[in-house]
Structure formats: C-alpha cells, structure tokens
Amino acid sequence: MKFEKFAIKQQFFVFNAELTLMKIGIFWYHDKTVTGYVHPFNLNDQDALGMVESPYIHNEYWDVLSNRYPDLRLINHNVIPKGRALFSTTEGKVVIHLDEKLLKKSSKKRIAKFLGIEEKNAIWLIDESTSVKYI
Numbered sequence: 001m002k003f004e005k006f007a008i009k010q011q012f013f014v015f016n017a018e019l020t021l022m023k024i025g026i027f028w029y030h031d032k033t034v035t036g037y038v039h040p041f042n043l044n045d046q047d048a049l050g051m052v053e054s055p056y057i058h059n060e061y062w063d064v065l066s067n068r069y070p071d072l073r074l075i076n077h078n079v080i081p082k083g084r085a086l087f088s089t090t091e092g093k094v095v096i097h098l099d100e101k102l103l104k105k106s107s108k109k110r111i112a113k114f115l116g117i118e119e120k121n122a123i124w125l126i127d128e129s130t131s132v133k134y135i
C-alpha cells in the first residue's frame with residue numbers, strides 16, 4: 001500500500017537568506033512511506049519556551065487516516081511507528097520526536113522530505129511514548 005500526502009498547505013519561510021518550505025505536525029511511517037497531517041506555521045505562535053507546536057494529535061487523526069486507507073482500519077495507531085514535528089525558534093530548526101525505529105538514515109531522509117526540510121536542519125529525538133513495543 002502506498003500512502004500519499006494530504007492535508008498539506010504550503011507556505012515559505014526565509015532562514016539564513018534561503019527560501020524554505022517547512023512544516024510541522026504529526027506523521028506515521030509505514031511501508032517506507034511517510035504520511036500524516038502537516039502544516040505551515042507562524043513564528044508568532046511560539047510558546048514561552050520558543051516552541052511552535054501543532055494542534056494535531058495522533059489518536060484523533062488515526063480514524064481519518066484509516067478511513068482513507070481501508071487496510072489500516074484493523075490496525076491500532078500505536079503499532080505503526082510515528083512521530084511529531086515542532087519548530088524551535090531558539091534553535092531555528094524543526095525538532096522531531098519519533099519512534100527509535102525511525103532513526104535509520106533512509107527513514108530520516110523520507111521524513112525530512114515530507115516536512116520540507118533537510119536532515120541537517122532538524123533535531124532528531126527519540127520519543128519513548130511513540131516507540132512501538134513488541135512483547
């Protein structure tokens with residue numbers, strides 16, 4: 001099954017005199033494909049710590065995603081590796097919290113492309129709450 005990108009609006013940002021398409025939001029990684037809900041952001045929406053966060057939450061959007069891809073209907077959203085992208089105004093980079101399984105070079109490359117960034121322009125952090133656990 002191939003996912004396609006959806007729910008994406010484009011907006012351009014200028015950092016260090018380079019025009020960049022950059023997004024934040026939530027994503028899943030399945031069959032070497034990234035899909036999710038990402039969107040442009042406004043730097044004025046930063047919190048007290050200088051972070052710009054997405055309002056999207058994985059469990060709320062899984063039903064919409066699984067309706068779009070029927071073979072996902074029987075799968076719990078916690079079984080597929082996932083992540084969340086925020087923007088740090090203090091670092092000037094996207095901060096990506098993700099399942100440890102997604103730290104492979106090939107996964108990071110696809111995720112970065114999905115978010116409209118280069119891998120080097122992200123801070124990659126393992127998020128234990130998103131990690132898929134098999135017992």
